Amino acid sequence: MSSTTGIRVYSSINVHKSLERRRLCRVYTRNLSFGRQCLEKPWFAPELAIEKPRDSRTGFTCRNCVPDAEREDCAVRRKKLAVFVSGGGSNFRSIHEASVGGLVHGDVAVLVTDKPGCGGAEYARANGIPVILFPKTKSSAEGLSSIDLITTLRKFKVDFILLAGYLKLIPAELVQAYPKSILNIHPSLLPAFGGKGFYGLKVHRAVIASGARYSGPTVHFVDENFDTGRTLAQRVVPVLANDTAEELAARVLHEEHQVYVEVVSALCEDRIVWREDGVPLIRSREDPNVYT
Numbered sequence: 001m002s003s004t005t006g007i008r009v010y011s012s013i014n015v016h017k018s019l020e021r022r023r024l025c026r027v028y029t030r031n032l033s034f035g036r037q038c039l040e041k042p043w044f045a046p047e048l049a050i051e052k053p054r055d056s057r058t059g060f061t062c063r064n065c066v067p068d069a070e071r072e073d074c075a076v077r078r079k080k081l082a083v084f085v086s087g088g089g090s091n092f093r094s095i096h097e098a099s100v101g102g103l104v105h106g107d108v109a110v111l112v113t114d115k116p117g118c119g120g121a122e123y124a125r126a127n128g129i130p131v132i133l134f135p136k137t138k139s140s141a142e143g144l145s146s147i148d149l150i151t152t153l154r155k156f157k158v159d160f161i162l163l164a165g166y167l168k169l170i171p172a173e174l175v176q177a178y179p180k181s182i183l184n185i186h187p188s189l190l191p192a193f194g195g196k197g198f199y200g201l202k203v204h205r206a207v208i209a210s211g212a213r214y215s216g217p218t219v220h221f222v223d224e225n226f227d228t229g230r231t232l233a234q235r236v237v238p239v240l241a242n243d244t245a246e247e248l249a250a251r252v253l254h255e256e257h258q259v260y261v262e263v264v265s266a267l268c269e270d271r272i273v274w275r276e277d278g279v280p281l282i283r284s285r286e287d288p289n290v291y292t
């Protein structure tokens, strides 16, 4: 009970079993001083967080598992995001719009770029999102060093880093500072057509030249090398016989906007789980027994 306001708040966490082991954590908050009725807030609580760090049935581990003794009310905390861009920023805009619109349970706390005049940076400024220049370059004294960037991201309490058309290699110290917490979107079906030199239209030209009949975006976790991190999600589009690189790029980009928002939504709702062999999966919001 809160002693300062006289409001009796008790959160009884009742775990209900239903729909084949589906678990909902219901947090009841009763505000007696204003006579309000019980506010029922059905929160999805990562089922693994209630039971134990590892589900014996699936073997999956939820990255955010917290023993229920530490978890006070099962609410999923709203996450803070840092987005890295180098260009137009359409993926960044999609994520920001999804955040403002309620599809993503998180906020873009800061925009990081190596190109301060790019479209993504302009959009951030127009929407009141702080812009940070990284990395420090020979020509500009403004950019941050890796250590200063990590310090700044900690000050913004950033939970996850999202690369969205960022063209510089993320240094190992940043990767290590944010384990299993940095995502990138790449415009091909990795591991094909990825790695150093594969960015922007160069990717789509290589796909067309290869004769591949399908392409599409890959969302993956970031490790120390270009495009070698664990794949989390992909979408497929056809490559047409007379496609130009620009036409294929536009078709892939449309899918990028969808899949990145879906993935970031899952990330912010603690619905990313890791299979025992190290493959990350997304747990369905509708049915916690379904993983993709």
Ligand SMILES: Nc1nc2c(c(=O)[nH]1)N[C@@H](CN(C=O)c1ccc(C(=O)N[C@@H](CCC(=O)O)C(=O)O)cc1)CN2
Residues within 6 Å of the ligand: 163, 166, 167, 168, 169, 170, 171, 175, 184, 185, 186, 187, 195, 196, 197, 198, 199, 222, 223, 224, 225, 226, 227, 228, 229
């Ligand atoms: N540590 C990591 N850093 C980055 C990754 C990653 O997977 N791990 N992904 C890239 C994004 N990307 C592909 O998705 C990518 C971007 C850029 C390049 C590339 O060859 N860049 C050129 C420089 C281009 C420029 O500055 O204009 C290069 O390094 O020579 C490849 C892949 C983001 N960072």
Ligand SMILES: NCC(=O)N[C@@H]1O[C@H](COP(=O)([O-])[O-])[C@@H](O)[C@H]1O
Residues within 6 Å of the ligand: 085, 086, 087, 088, 089, 090, 091, 092, 120, 164, 165, 166, 185, 186, 187, 198, 199, 200, 203, 253, 256
């Ligand atoms: N290898 C990295 C790479 O090529 N990334 C690609 O850059 C574009 C950025 O567009 P956006 O700035 O409009 O989001 C996107 O197509 C993204 O997949």
